[in-house]
Amino acid sequence: MLSGRQLRLAALSAAALAYAATTSGALAQKKYDTGASDTEIRIGNIMPYSGPASAYGVIGKTEEAYFKMVNDAGGINGRKITFISYDDGYSPPKAVEQVRKLVESDEVLAVFNPLGTPSNTAIQKYLNGKKVPQLFVATGATKWNDPKNFPWTIGWQPSYQSEGQIYAKWLMKEKPNARIAVLYQNDDFGKDYLKGLKDGLGARAATMVIAEESYEVSEPTVDSHIVKLKSLDPDVVLSVTTPKFAAQTIKKIAELSWQPLQIVVNVSLSIGSVMKPAGFEASQGVLTAAYAKDGADPRWDDDPGMKKWTAFLDKYMPGADRTNSNLVYGYGAAQTLVKVLEMCGDDLTRANVMKQAASLKDFVPDTMLPGVKLNTSESDFAPISQLQMQRFKGEKWEPFGEIISGEVNTN
Amino acid sequence: MSAAEDVATDHAAVAAVPKKALALGPAASLVILLLLIATPLFVKNFIIFQMTMWLIYAIAVLALNILTGGSGQFSLGQSAFYALGAYTSAILMEHFNVNYVLTLPVSGAVCFLAGYLFGKPALRLSGIYLALATFALATAMPQLLKLGVFEHWTGGVQGLVVTKPDAPFALPMSQDMWLYYFTLAISIGIYLASVNLLRSRSGRAMMAIRDNEIAASAMGVDVALYKTLAFGVSAGITGVAGGLGAIAVQFVAPDGYTITLAIALFLGMVVGGVGWLPGSLAGSAFIVFVPNIAEGISKGLSGAVFGIILIVIIFVVPHGARQVAYGAQHLIGKLRRN
Numbered sequence: 001m002l003s004g005r006q007l008r009l010a011a012l013s014a015a016a017l018a019y020a021a022t023t024s025g026a027l028a029q030k031k032y033d034t035g036a037s038d039t040e041i042r043i044g045n046i047m048p049y050s051g052p053a054s055a056y057g058v059i060g061k062t063e064e065a066y067f068k069m070v071n072d073a074g075g076i077n078g079r080k081i082t083f084i085s086y087d088d089g090y091s092p093p094k095a096v097e098q099v100r101k102l103v104e105s106d107e108v109l110a111v112f113n114p115l116g117t118p119s120n121t122a123i124q125k126y127l128n129g130k131k132v133p134q135l136f137v138a139t140g141a142t143k144w145n146d147p148k149n150f151p152w153t154i155g156w157q158p159s160y161q162s163e164g165q166i167y168a169k170w171l172m173k174e175k176p177n178a179r180i181a182v183l184y185q186n187d188d189f190g191k192d193y194l195k196g197l198k199d200g201l202g203a204r205a206a207t208m209v210i211a212e213e214s215y216e217v218s219e220p221t222v223d224s225h226i227v228k229l230k231s232l233d234p235d236v237v238l239s240v241t242t243p244k245f246a247a248q249t250i251k252k253i254a255e256l257s258w259q260p261l262q263i264v265v266n267v268s269l270s271i272g273s274v275m276k277p278a279g280f281e282a283s284q285g286v287l288t289a290a291y292a293k294d295g296a297d298p299r300w301d302d303d304p305g306m307k308k309w310t311a312f313l314d315k316y317m318p319g320a321d322r323t324n325s326n327l328v329y330g331y332g333a334a335q336t337l338v339k340v341l342e343m344c345g346d347d348l349t350r351a352n353v354m355k356q357a358a359s360l361k362d363f364v365p366d367t368m369l370p371g372v373k374l375n376t377s378e379s380d381f382a383p384i385s386q387l388q389m390q391r392f393k394g395e396k397w398e399p400f401g402e403i404i405s406g407e408v409n410t411n
Numbered sequence: 412m413s414a415a416e417d418v419a420t421d422h423a424a425v426a427a428v429p430k431k432a433l434a435l436g437p438a439a440s441l442v443i444l445l446l447l448i449a450t451p452l453f454v455k456n457f458i459i460f461q462m463t464m465w466l467i468y469a470i471a472v473l474a475l476n477i478l479t480g481g482s483g484q485f486s487l488g489q490s491a492f493y494a495l496g497a498y499t500s501a502i503l504m505e506h507f508n509v510n511y512v513l514t515l516p517v518s519g520a521v522c523f524l525a526g527y528l529f530g531k532p533a534l535r536l537s538g539i540y541l542a543l544a545t546f547a548l549a550t551a552m553p554q555l556l557k558l559g560v561f562e563h564w565t566g567g568v569q570g571l572v573v574t575k576p577d578a579p580f581a582l583p584m585s586q587d588m589w590l591y592y593f594t595l596a597i598s599i600g601i602y603l604a605s606v607n608l609l610r611s612r613s614g615r616a617m618m619a620i621r622d623n624e625i626a627a628s629a630m631g632v633d634v635a636l637y638k639t640l641a642f643g644v645s646a647g648i649t650g651v652a653g654g655l656g657a658i659a660v661q662f663v664a665p666d667g668y669t670i671t672l673a674i675a676l677f678l679g680m681v682v683g684g685v686g687w688l689p690g691s692l693a694g695s696a697f698i699v700f701v702p703n704i705a706e707g708i709s710k711g712l713s714g715a716v717f718g719i720i721l722i723v724i725i726f727v728v729p730h731g732a733r734q735v736a737y738g739a740q741h742l743i744g745k746l747r748r749n
Contacts, residue, residue, distance in 0.1 A: 049706075050714050051671065061711075087706050087713055092570065092667040093660045097464060104457035118570060122662040125572055187557065187568045217554075 029346055035109030036348035041341060042082045043067075044102030046114045046123075051089035055326070056115050059138065060085045062330025063113065065316035066338075076341045079348075084108060088119055095119035096126065103132050110135050110353050113156070113333045117141045117188065120153075128152045133353050135340070136333055136383070140267070142192055145382040147358070152350075154357050154381040156333055158291055160189060162385045162406030163266055164196020166289050167238060169404055170389055171208070172201065175261070181211040181234035183225055183249060185241060190214065193240040193265060196406065210234055215245065226252040236261045243268045247278040254282030263287045266387070271296075271396065272323055280395055289387035289404075290397065291372045292332060296323040297396055305366030332365040336374065336383065339363055371403035435689045435736075443692075447595055456587045460659070461699065463591045466598045467655045469695035472679040473605060473688060474648035480686025481609050482641035483621030485538065488529075488545030489676045491552035492522045492646040494668035496653025498556065501571045501663040502564050511576050511658050515597070518654035519647045526646020530639035537624075549673040553665035570664025573657055594655055601648055605688055608644070617641050682724060684733025693732035697724075 035042040047060035067081040075081065084106050086098040095114070102108045103126075110133035114120055117139040127134045128150050136156035137144050140163075144155035171178050182197065184190035194212065198205040211232045213225045222245050229237065230253075237260045239249045246268035253262065266289055268274045275283045293300050300306040309331055313320050320327055341348075343356040360383060363374040374383040386405045390397040435443070447466075451459045475489050496518040503509040503517060529548065536544050556565050565571065578589035608614050616637045619627035628634045657663045675698045683694025705716035728734045 049710055085710070087702075087710065089671070090666060091669070091671070092662050092664045093464070093656065096660045096662065097461060100457045100460055104455055118568070118664040118666045121570060121572065122660065122664065122667075125661060189568075217557075 031347045031349050031352070033109060033349045033351075034107045036079070039079060040082055041076065041079050041348060042084065042106065042108045043337070044099070044106060044108035044111045045083065045085040046088040046095055046098045046102070046111070046119060047085055048090035048115060048119075049087040051091065053090040053116065056138075057087075058320075058324055058326040059113070059115065059330040059333070062317065062320075062327050063334040066312065066331055066334035069312055069316050070338055076338060077345065081338075081341075088114075088116075090116055090119065092118045092122035095122050099123040099126065103127070103130060108132075109348065109350065112136060112337050113138050113330075115139065120144070124150060124153055131350055133350055133357065135353070135357055136336060138329075138333065140192075141188060142196075145380070147379060147381045152354060154354070154376070154383070156336065156383050157329075158266070158384045158387055158406070159196075159382055160192035160265075161196035161199070162382065163289055163387060164193040164198075164240075165200035165406035166387050166389075166404045167263055168197050168200025169406070170289075170401070171236065172204070175236065178208055178236045178261075179210045179234040180208050180236045180238060181213065181229045181232060181260075182209060182238045182240060183213050183215065183222065183229060185245065186214040186216050189242075189267070190240045193238075197238065200406065215241075217242070222248050223252050226256070230256055230258050234260060236263070239264045239268070241265070241268055243270055243273045246274045250274070250278035250282050250286060254279065261285075261287070266290060269390070269397065270325065275392060275395075283392050286392045288390050288392075288397070290390050290399070291369060291384050291387045292325070292328050292367050293369055294397060295325070295328050305368075308366050328367045332367040335365040335367075336360075336363065339365075369399060369403070440689075443689075444599070448592075451588055451591050456585055459585075459587045459591050463587065463594050463659050464656070465692075465695050465699045466591070466594045467652050467659060468676070468679065468699055469691045470598055470601055470652035470655070471649050471676050472683060472694045472698075473602065473691040474645045474652065475676050475680045476683070476686065476688055476691055477605055477609065477648070478641050478645035479680060480688075481614065481621065482617040482638060484533075484638060484641065485542040486545040486642075486645070487542050487670070487673050487677060488548035489645075489649050490668045490670060490673035491545075491548045492526060492649040493653035493656065493672060493676075494552050494556065494663075494665075495525055496522050496650030497657035497663045497668065498565060498571075498653075499650065500654030501573050501657045504573055504658075505571055506564065512593075515651050515654045518650040522650025522653070523643045523647030526649075527639055527643035529646070530642030533642065534635055534638055546670070546673075549670045553669055556665040556668075566664075568665060570662055570667075573661045573663065575661050576658065590659055594659070597651065597655065601651065602688065605648070609688070613637065613640070678721070682721075682731045684731035684736075687731075687733035687736075689736070690732040693735075 045060060045063065047057050048054050049057040049060065064083050064085060067083045070076065071080045084102060086101065088095040088098050099111060102111060111127060112135045114123065114134065115138040120137045120139055124134060131152055134153040136154060138156065140157055140160045142159040142161040144153055145159065171180065182194060184194050198209065201208055211229055211234060213229055215222045215225050226249060237253065239246055239262060241249055241264065246264050250262065253260070264274065264286055269288045269290060293303070293306055295309065312331065313322065313327065340353065340357045343359070344352050358376045358378055358381065360374045360376045369388050371388070372384065372386045376383050386403050388399045388403050389401050390399045451462065471489060471493055475486060478484050478486055499518040499521045500511070500514040503514040504511055533541055533544055557568050575586050577586055578584050582589065616627070616632045619630065619632055620634055620637055624634060679694030679698045682697040683690030701720055702713065702717055705720065706713040708716045
């Protein structure tokens with residue numbers, strides 16, 4: 001005769017056995033790598049929360065808030081996202097240390113949206129060696145679209161080269177006889193754009209681009225370069241500049257009472273840090289290209305996507321400054337990751353995460369301009385490659401024309 | 412008397428550390444050494460990597476300690492020598508396929524020369540003025556590394572990716588563990604050499620300059636020679652640390668060697684105790700691990716938390732780890748007597 005206690009024990013172990021039997025049946029279809037389980041998906045990230053690039057830290061905070069929203073709504077297929085984000089201070093050695101901590105100590109499934117070209121270069125070899133996905137890196141360098149050599153690294157935003165190509169396409173159509181002068185920053189950022197422009201112009205690059213003037217980041221002002229460009233009398237100026245120099249360029253061109261067609265690159269489309277310092281009057285008619293909506297633009301007040309974005313900010317990031325484009329960026333990137341994880345279903349292996357990240361078909365995050373779609377394939381690791389031209393009018397950007405694609409072939 | 416002389420002569424720039432107190436006693440040294448050897452056997456690769464970085468920064472802090480604690484000169488430019496060493500190793504390894512072990516002496520030699528040459532004009536400066544001159548060096552370095560002229564070698568802003576070495580002789584250990592023991596061996600060598608240097612005739616000459624430059628020159632010490640030598644030796648050792656850092660991180664880029672690194676090394680020296688060589692380990696631990704602790708407490712305010720920890724340390728133990736170690740020594744002595 002079994003005592004009450006033994007009976008309970010027997011019942012318990014029988015129940016446990018039964019439970020194990022049923023769940024192991026289910027487990028046969030579920031596949032997990034380190035960092036994923038029935039209840040949780042661990043995602044790692046590095047961001048410059050401190051140091052010279054700390055303004056970008058908002059991106060990490062937005063993503064964290066976004067995942068909290070997803071978790072509050074029940075998670076992804078019942079699994080909650082644990083988002084572990086560390087500070088690398090924009091320093092490559094620190095980035096390596098933090099990413100190793102994420103992979104080896106926190107055991108994340110994937111590293112998502114790490115920011116900065118130097119930091120991503122520093123961790124790329126390590127992550128590819130360990131076969132850990134380096135998902136949707138937050139940099140515009142073109143080299144992330146290289147599935148052959150780095151099958152575990154995938155980009156997100158349009159690369160500088162594809163943006164350069166888009167300007168080339170637009171100019172060939174609208175101003176086929178343009179005499180283009182390019183002012184560019186003498187580093188990988190500037191050279192990537194220049195290459196994109198020339199590739200886009202193709203055989204006509206030699207005749208259309210009449211001047212290439214470079215400046216060093218260390219120079220206090222680009223005024224002398226502008227004067228030199230004016231003497232060559234181009235009718236289009238492409239300003240491949242970071243915000244400070246972009247503002248100087250617009251201002252100097254206005255001071256010279258010179259009226260070429262001006263294009264500033266997407267990096268410097270900020271109204272607060274470029275257009276306003278340059279002067280709204282001087283900035284009228286300046287062109288750029290964009291892929292995301294502007295959070296401060298009242299045009300999108302009734303847009304369903306931006307309504308969701310606003311609701312998200314109100315609930316999860318109260319007090320956030322809506323003119324900060326990083327809030328739009330972080331939201332879009334986080335939404336892309338959630339989409340990929342949903343597509344993974346119950347097969348949460350690192351290989352499948354990469355496979356799904358490379359199988360995006362016409363995915364449209366809430367924050368994209370109408371018509372911009374994310375597409376990836378086994379040979380295309382550049383999700384966003386479409387932009388729309390915008391013209392500065394009054395105190396804001398006005399999109400015009402069609403969505404233009406710039407496909408960069410790295411092979 | 413000019414302000415510069417004022418700083419140089421009226422106040423000793425650095426509290427004088429007695430010569431015999433430069434190193435730890437044999438028992439304490441042995442315990443620390445055993446811990447350093449044994450710990451990696453029980454921890455994850457990631458921790459081993461962190462410990463490697465800890466040792467590498469300790470070497471760099473030690474180098475600064477020789478300069479400041481030994482010869483009384485300030486430098487905020489150590490990051491420049493660290494970068495030079497890192498790039499020398501990386502370029503030799505990636506462009507010339509030189510074995511990583513052989514690149515380190517080259518890095519050391521290149522940096523020794525650079526430090527010696529920089530020390531020449533810097534002789535005219537002392538105290539805070541020298542600190543500012545070296546500060547300029549640290550600010551200039553990342554930009555020099557980005558210059559188009561060198562881009563073919565340095566990789567420009569993109570930097571250079573370095574291949575991590577495997578353990579030799581088919582030793583059954585991971586790359587990280589091998590690199591740790593390799594770094595440990597070099598650290599011990601540099602530590603012993605540094606202690607011997609400061610205990611030698613040259614070390615005495617440097618310390619005499621530190622304590623009173625005029626008195627030292629009156630006694631026949633060649634002030635110019637020893638000051639530049641101290642600069643050269645310090646830069647050379649920093650260069651070796653930089654080379655090791657490049658191998659451990661597997662990547663060099665201009666943005667890794669900004670003024671922030673120079674300040675971190677300076678911080679490490681102060682926290683470890685100026686002029687007390689074993690303190691370099693403690694100081695380096697501070698700059699490697701405390702930012703992580705601060706981040707763990709608050710992500711948004713990690714800088715502020717770090718600042719508070721630093722202020723508390725400076726307030727409670729102004730002489731850093733040296734003070735803690737001496738305090739512990741006294742306590743143990745007392746307990747023994749009772």
